[in-house]
Amino acid sequence: MPGMRMPGNFYLVGLMGAGKTTVGRALARATQKTFYDSDHEIEARTGARIPMIFEIEGESGFREREAETIAELSKLQGIVLGTGGGAILNPINRNHLRRNGYVIYLRASPEELYSRTCHDKNRPLLQTADPLGKLKELYEQRDPLYREVADLVIDTSQQTVNTLLQLLLKELERQT
Numbered sequence: 479m480p481g482m483r484m485p486g487n488f489y490l491v492g493l494m495g496a497g498k499t500t501v502g503r504a505l506a507r508a509t510q511k512t513f514y515d516s517d518h519e520i521e522a523r524t525g526a527r528i529p530m531i532f533e534i535e536g537e538s539g540f541r542e543r544e545a546e547t548i549a550e551l552s553k554l555q556g557i558v559l560g561t562g563g564g565a566i567l568n569p570i571n572r573n574h575l576r577r578n579g580y581v582i583y584l585r586a587s588p589e590e591l592y593s594r595t596c597h598d599k600n601r602p603l604l605q606t607a608d609p610l611g612k613l614k615e616l617y618e619q620r621d622p623l624y625r626e627v628a629d630l631v632i633d634t635s636q637q638t639v640n641t642l643l644q645l646l647l648k649e650l651e652r653q654t
């Protein structure tokens with residue numbers, strides 16, 4: 479179904495490694511929308527990589543920048559937005575997402591997320607002695623919040639990015 483036109487915005491939420499950036503880019507291509515990634519947007523506006531922002535301003539400084547960025551991006555129309563894994567912690571961000579687009583939660587188990595992220599040093603929250611334990615903790619804390627904002631929950635376990643895209647397109651065509 480390449481080149482399918484669908485109205486509105488699609489917002490992707492989920493933990494680190496869920497595939498928001500990867501699946502989001504593919505979904506944008508397939509639906510002829512513009513792809514934005516809130517993490518990339520924050521880095522571009524700040525002129526610094528995320529680990530550096532965490533180092534200098536702490537997580538709270540990063541969260542402020544994230545909230546400003548989500549508020550602005552949620553005013554755009556015809557986009558696919560990959561959100562940072564922790565964006566849904568802020569109720570104001572949750573409202574922006576729910577109000578202005580169709581929210582897709584890409585779910586995966588902590589073990590799977592660990593195997594997808596363990597070679598990458600760009601996620602400061604996982605630079606600990608026990609990254610799998612941290613992912614389990616974040617999953618417990620955030621899974622209910624992702625579900626709270628989601629119009630659609632997609633299980634990404636054992637699914638290739640292409641299979642997920644086909645599943646999503648079918649579901650979106652039915653629901654939107």
Ligand SMILES: Nc1ncnc2c1ncn2[C@@H]1O[C@H](COP(=O)(O)OP(=O)(O)OP(=O)(O)O)[C@@H](O)[C@H]1O
Nearest residue numbers: 493494495496497498499500563594634637638639
């Ligand atoms: N369904 C999948 N199956 C296997 N690997 C995947 C899948 N989805 C994504 N990946 C891989 O997992 C890694 C993380 O994906 P991606 O960067 O898209 O996640 P993310 O949700 O954007 O994470 P973050 O919140 O940290 O930005 C990438 O190397 C990507 O290729």
Ligand SMILES: O=C(O)C1=C[C@@H](O)[C@@H](O)[C@H](O)C1
Nearest residue numbers: 494517528562563564601602
């Ligand atoms: O899960 C999180 O809290 C984060 C996820 C990433 O997307 C980045 O937004 C940052 O590393 C924090």
Ligand SMILES: [Mg+2]
Nearest residue numbers: 498499517560
């Ligand atoms: Mg990403």
